[in-house]
Amino acid sequence: MGKKYPVEKTEEEWRRQLSSEAYRVLRQQGTEPPHDNEYDKDYREGTYYCAGCGQALFSSTTKFDSGSGWPSFYKPIDNAIEEEIDTRYGMVRTEIRCSRCGGHIGHVFPDGPEPTNLRYCTNSAALKFKARDQEM
Ligand SMILES: [Zn+2]
Secondary structure, eight states: OOOOOSSOOOHHHHHHHSOHHHHHHHHHOOOOOSSSSTTTTOOOSEEEEETTTOOEEEEGGGEEOOSSSSOEESOOOTTSEEEEEEOGGGOOEEEEEETTTOOEEEEEESOOOTTTTOEEEEOGGGEEEEEHHHHO
16 A cells, blocks of 8 residues: 655645645545536636646546536546546446546546547546646
């Protein structure tokens, strides 16, 4: 246990840095309410960054409306996401984490659209969006 990540902080440091909702999701594997979250219906062009460490995780070009109530993507940015088996709540799911800080982002399910048939189901609180015109 205790896998090492490029960005490591104490729980106290994370708690200070993050909003309480972002802390609950990223550091405590929480799940925000469906539909009532910041990026579910946001389809502006840009990039979604990890709210914990700022690593670019998803591009808006891979975002789609899954109807789940959470921001959904069919593909992460290369090497940005790592997967781990999650057996909490009596279910076997695949958790997705930021590869740089280990922050919990959401889960990936095998019912997404072409071309990957994967659905990366994320929590808005774990992400920070920057629209394309803000990035330049
Ligand atoms: Zn991160």
